[in-house]
Amino acid sequence: MEYATLRLSKENDHTDYFDLKYELIHNQFTEKWINCVLEAQQKQYNISEPWALYNINNRFNDEFLLQKLNDLIDKVDNEEVLFGFKLESIQDQDTLNKIHSIFELHHGKLDEWKENKLFKDKPSSFRKNLSEINQFVHACESRNGSPKIRIVWFDLPKVNKFTESDYDLFTDKRSFGSLYHLYADVGKNVESLADDNDQHHHDFVPNLHYSADCVAFFCTDDQVTVNNKKEKYKNYIIQNENYFKSKGYTINDPRLTTGMIELGRLGEVDEQKLMDELKNYNHIQSFFLS
Numbered sequence: 098m099e100y101a102t103l104r105l106s107k108e109n110d111h112t113d114y115f116d117l118k119y120e121l122i123h124n125q126f127t128e129k130w131i132n133c134v135l136e137a138q139q140k141q142y143n144i145s146e147p148w149a150l151y152n153i154n155n156r157f158n159d160e161f162l163l164q165k166l167n168d169l170i171d172k173v174d175n176e177e178v179l180f181g182f183k184l185e186s187i188q189d190q191d192t193l194n195k196i197h198s199i200f201e202l203h204h205g206k207l208d209e210w211k212e213n214k215l216f217k218d219k220p221s222s223f224r225k226n227l228s229e230i231n232q233f234v235h236a237c238e239s240r241n242g243s244p245k246i247r248i249v250w251f252d253l254p255k256v257n258k259f260t261e262s263d264y265d266l267f268t269d270k271r272s273f274g275s276l277y278h279l280y281a282d283v284g285k286n287v288e289s290l291a292d293d294n295d296q297h298h299h300d301f302v303p304n305l306h307y308s309a310d311c312v313a314f315f316c317t318d319d320q321v322t323v324n325n326k327k328e329k330y331k332n333y334i335i336q337n338e339n340y341f342k343s344k345g346y347t348i349n350d351p352r353l354t355t356g357m358i359e360l361g362r363l364g365e366v367d368e369q370k371l372m373d374e375l376k377n378y379n380h381i382q383s384f385f386l387s
Contacts, residue, residue, distance in 0.1 A: 098131050098386045101276060101361050103248065103313060105150070105378035115378055117313065119276045119361030126263045126307075126358050130278060133257065133309035134386055137250045145225075145251040146232055147381045152244040153315075154376045157236060162187050166233040170196075172226045176219055179203060179227075187237040200231040201300065204283055225251070243271065243316035244372065247279065248309075248384050255281045255306045259352075267304075267356040269330075270323045271314040274363035274371075279310040287355050291333040301344050303352045311360060315372060330355045 101121055106114040121127055151157060163184060170180045179199055184192055203215055204227060216224055228251050239245070271277070280286060284302030318326075334341060338348050346353055 100387045102387065103384050104382045106380050106382040107378060108380040111382060114382055115374060117363060119363055121361045122359055124266060126266055127360055130360060131386060137253050137309045142250040142252050144381050144384065145249050146247055149247040150379060151236060151239050152242060154379055156379050159187055162233060162237050162240065169226050169230045169233065176223050187240060193234050193237055197231060197234045200227055201284060243314060246313045248311050248381060250309055253308050255308050257307050258305055259307060261351050264351040264354040266358045267354045268359060269326045269356040270318045271316055273315055273317045273368055274366055275359050276311055276313050276361040277357035277359055278307055279312045280304060281306045281308045281310050287330050287334060287353055291330055305352060
């Protein structure tokens with residue numbers, strides 16, 4: 098496999114599509130990630146967030162995000178009241194953290210939800226709506242962030258763990274037109290704890306597992322930004338050394354490595370022209386390897 102293609106389309110017209118073709122970066126990790134994508138294709142899992150184009154077009158405005166998140170909360174609470182409140186503003190980080198903590202509590206780590214009696218005798222839409230609440234929380238948090246497209250498969254088992262040498266490939270830098278692996282665990286990693294000041298989370302879970310899930314970024318971090326992120330996360334780990342020790346991690350544990358692994362690149366593109374083109378699309382139609 099030499100390429101990964103992300104095909105975008107219009108939600109109401111699948112024939113109007115646009116392809117982003119990434120040349121894969123072959124290394125010890127990418128080959129394992131390719132196997133995950135092939136598994137998702139073979140088992141015909143659907144992409145779980147076909148709407149997940151963040152800050153690409155005007156669809157994800159504040160009103161849309163607030164309405165969507167509260168509608169999902171209503172749907173979950175109509176089956177069983179887990180929340181009992183609404184979000185008043187997507188700028189309210191404390192309430193977003195609280196909503197995320199409720200998802201985290203009931204869903205559990207990775208596939209723990211399968212053993213939870215909460216999900217017994219409920220329609221499959223119940224878990225789907227709860228999972229989408231989690232994703233729309235992240236969408237609210239990313240509202241003023243950089244343009245990106247998330248490609249995820251909720252139902253793909255998250256069983257594969259990074260090896261110690263995989264962590265050597267992690268980078269805190271995002272580059273325009275690059276594809277990266279995506280955090281696959283349920284919980285809060287170092288980056289989320291340091292960025293969100295979350296007092297509601299139930300568990301710390303670093304970057305332990307990987308899957309086919311990935312993210313395409315359309316921004317480039319300058320070296321100052323990268324250095325600031327590295328320093329921020331390093332200081333957070335040092336300042337909370339006792340907390341991490343209580344969770345079984347020394348401050349030099351490679352599992353506390355932050356960032357992502359770069360999987361592929363678009364190559365040379367006219368960045369503004371590409372962004373103008375992407376504005377025309379609002380749906381992830383497919384993702385495939387060739």
